[in-house]
Amino acid sequence: MLEIEFLEQANNDMTSFRTRLLTMLFVMALTSSLVFAQESSISVPQPVLNGIGFDVGVVVTGDTLSMDAYTVQASGGLFGLTFDEDEGMWVASGVKVTGTGAQDIVLLRSGQEVVRQATRSIPGWLSIIPPLLAIAVALIFKRVIPALFLGLWVGAITALSFSFKGAFIGLLDTFQVYVLQEFIHEDHGPIILFSLMIGGMVGIITKNGGMQGVVNIIVRWASNPQRGQLATGLLGIAIFFDDYANSLVVGNTMRSVTDRLRVSREKLAYIVDSTAAPVACIALVTTWIGYEVGMIGDALEKIDGLDGSPYGFFLASIPYSFYPILAIFFVFLVAWTGRDFGLMYRAERRARTLGQVSDPASTANDDENAVKEMTPIEGKPQRAVNAILPVLVLVFGVLGGLYATGSGESIKDIIASSNSLTALMWASLLGVLVAAALSITQRIMTIEEVVESWFSGLKGMMFAMIILVLAWALSAVTEELHTASYLVSVLGDSLSAGFVPTIVFILAAATAFATGSSWGAMGILMPLVIPLTWAVMVTNGMVEAHDYHILYSSISAILAGSVWGDHCSPISDTTILSSMASGCNHIDHVRTQLPYAMLVGGVAVLFGTLPVGFGFPWWISMGTGMIVLTLFLRFYGKSADDEPVEA
Numbered sequence: 001m002l003e004i005e006f007l008e009q010a011n012n013d014m015t016s017f018r019t020r021l022l023t024m025l026f027v028m029a030l031t032s033s034l035v036f037a038q039e040s041s042i043s044v045p046q047p048v049l050n051g052i053g054f055d056v057g058v059v060v061t062g063d064t065l066s067m068d069a070y071t072v073q074a075s076g077g078l079f080g081l082t083f084d085e086d087e088g089m090w091v092a093s094g095v096k097v098t099g100t101g102a103q104d105i106v107l108l109r110s111g112q113e114v115v116r117q118a119t120r121s122i123p124g125w126l127s128i129i130p131p132l133l134a135i136a137v138a139l140i141f142k143r144v145i146p147a148l149f150l151g152l153w154v155g156a157i158t159a160l161s162f163s164f165k166g167a168f169i170g171l172l173d174t175f176q177v178y179v180l181q182e183f184i185h186e187d188h189g190p191i192i193l194f195s196l197m198i199g200g201m202v203g204i205i206t207k208n209g210g211m212q213g214v215v216n217i218i219v220r221w222a223s224n225p226q227r228g229q230l231a232t233g234l235l236g237i238a239i240f241f242d243d244y245a246n247s248l249v250v251g252n253t254m255r256s257v258t259d260r261l262r263v264s265r266e267k268l269a270y271i272v273d274s275t276a277a278p279v280a281c282i283a284l285v286t287t288w289i290g291y292e293v294g295m296i297g298d299a300l301e302k303i304d305g306l307d308g309s310p311y312g313f314f315l316a317s318i319p320y321s322f323y324p325i326l327a328i329f330f331v332f333l334v335a336w337t338g339r340d341f342g343l344m345y346r347a348e349r350r351a352r353t354l355g356q357v358s359d360p361a362s363t364a365n366d367d368e369n370a371v372k373e374m375t376p377i378e379g380k381p382q383r384a385v386n387a388i389l390p391v392l393v394l395v396f397g398v399l400g401g402l403y404a405t406g407s408g409e410s411i412k413d414i415i416a417s418s419n420s421l422t423a424l425m426w427a428s429l430l431g432v433l434v435a436a437a438l439s440i441t442q443r444i445m446t447i448e449e450v451v452e453s454w455f456s457g458l459k460g461m462m463f464a465m466i467i468l469v470l471a472w473a474l475s476a477v478t479e480e481l482h483t484a485s486y487l488v489s490v491l492g493d494s495l496s497a498g499f500v501p502t503i504v505f506i507l508a509a510a511t512a513f514a515t516g517s518s519w520g521a522m523g524i525l526m527p528l529v530i531p532l533t534w535a536v537m538v539t540n541g542m543v544e545a546h547d548y549h550i551l552y553s554s555i556s557a558i559l560a561g562s563v564w565g566d567h568c569s570p571i572s573d574t575t576i577l578s579s580m581a582s583g584c585n586h587i588d589h590v591r592t593q594l595p596y597a598m599l600v601g602g603v604a605v606l607f608g609t610l611p612v613g614f615g616f617p618w619w620i621s622m623g624t625g626m627i628v629l630t631l632f633l634r635f636y637g638k639s640a641d642d643e644p645v646e647a
Contacts, residue, residue, distance in 0.1 A: 053094035130155035155477030197428035203457020210386030229335035236275025251581025273578035278324035299530035322608030339637030348640035397427030464580035508561030516571035
């Protein structure tokens with residue numbers, strides 16, 4: 001009897017224990033699930049484009065299951081996770097939604113919902129409206145700041161919602177969010193400071209008579225418009241190491257020379273712009289090289305079976321850079337022959353016959369008060385060394401800064417790892433200090449006068465800096481709206497090997513034109529195009545060394561297409577800097593340069609990039625392009641000195 005009671009008590013205790021154990025496990029699982037849900041999160045872009053892939057960042061902490069158990073669910077299906085070493089987090093790549101309006105993105109754990117986040121889907125074509133609107137308004141009304149602000153505002157509305165609330169909040173965000181974040185961006189601050197310091201240095205060396213001394217020397221050789229334009233082009237080639245420094249130094253230095261020779265400000269801005277980025281893009285040692293080689297290297301690392309030095313691939317791509325090389329060639333061809341066409345011809349006729357270097361109906365980037373402030377002090381010596389030495393300090397300061405901030409055993413390694421923005425800031429400060437010291441020690445100016453002239457030069461840069469920050473802000477909006485991804489989806493389908501370089505060139509040009517940034521277009525497309533090109537080559541069985549011309553040409557097409565789109569875009573930073581440094585109305589610069597850039601770009605595609613994609617020798621294509629440009633200018637160009645201006 002006692003034994004039976006003992007067994008019954010044991011069974012009851014065991015049942016109670018099991019019940020308590022199951023209850024405890026259930027509570028632990030529930031608690032773990034709740035805690036886990038609180039510790040897990042996903043980051044979803046706002047907004048997203050209908051049918052266009054985007055990335056979802058996933059943060060999971062404290063979970064013992066494999067990450068293979070997690071997926072991201074959207075209306076476009078289920079998407080697995082991969083670990084992004086650069087970002088240091090798990091990412092679901094290529095997530096797509098179908099339809100427009102409100103969308104939910106859900107993180108699943110073994111099929112069970114962990115966390116969800118809402119987003120908004122819009123049609124892809126809406127993403128290109130803000131930059132296109134800004135470009136259209138700028139070209140029609142010839143006022144770039146209102147155009148940029150309008151495009152920025154419409155972009156902010158598109159990112160939020162098409163409602164009265166979205167319009168009002170978007171208006172506030174244009175300044176408080178987009179302009180602010182670009183103004184304080186760690187890479188933009190140095191550019192702004194460098195540009196202001198360059199303006200200040202130019203103010204000093206102009207006021208102390210140094211710039212006039214340079215003018216006096218150059219004018220001895222540049223005795224006519226032809227030589228003046230050639231001298232400007234040669235100076236643009238000489239300052240090859242950075243496009244910003246090139247535009248600012250050459251434009252400000254040669255403005256007085258070309259004005260005296262009755263060369264239009266539009267022509268000066270064109271020469272400056274077309275010998276800045278094209279030279280920096282293909283020169284062997286520039287501030288662009290580290291950026292370009294770094295992107296090429298990152299893309300090559302993701303490709304199995306493709307070995308080689310990133311710098312070697314860059315060097316191999318230079319012969320296929322048809323637009324930059326032909327753009328430089330056309331600058332000297334125009335300068336040497338004295339022939340022009342279109343709006344540039346009219347500008348040159350106006351300058352040559354009426355002496356009006358700028359259109360009287362346009363507002364230049366500098367005003368009369370600024371010109372008076374920059375006039376050399378009367379009765380003081382005009383020594384060229386007072387301008388040449390600060391400029392040399394600037395040039396070698398940049399090169400020395402690149403060397404000091406870089407590391408490696410070879411020059412290319414040092415440049416690739418250097419901090420170009422730091423080098424530019426160091427050099428600009430040293431240039432200002434040397435210019436000030438020369439002015440004070442020679443008793444040309446007092447300390448107070450040096451500060452005033454520095455500030456006068458700085459003020460001349462303010463208008464351009466406003467445009468520059470707005471252009472950056474608009475570029476940020478296009479990134480938020482996935483404009484580049486939409487362009488890739490529209491233009492990047494159904495590629496065949498021979499057409500790959502041409503399609504890449506057009507895609508890069510469209511991206512740079514819409515965003516106003518050649519570097520931005522390169523950064524967006526390089527990681528996509530190189531693996532895509534190699535995949536197309538593999539599909540077509542073109543993996544031998546003699547087939548690599550397609551890969552080289554595609555790499556150069558990204559660089560060249562980005563520069564072409566940058567040249568054509570009125571919201572481009574280098575276009576803005578060129579017009580500002582040349583004292584040319586910005587829209588006048590865009591309207592007169594656009595036909596030249598379109599001509600050279602069309603020749604580069606039709607006679608260079610396209611035939612090379614099908615195995616045509618690059619050197620024959622390059623020579624053919626030069627011949628075509630020469631014949632075009634010979635038969636369609638006219639000299640501004642041959643005919644008087646029509647009444």
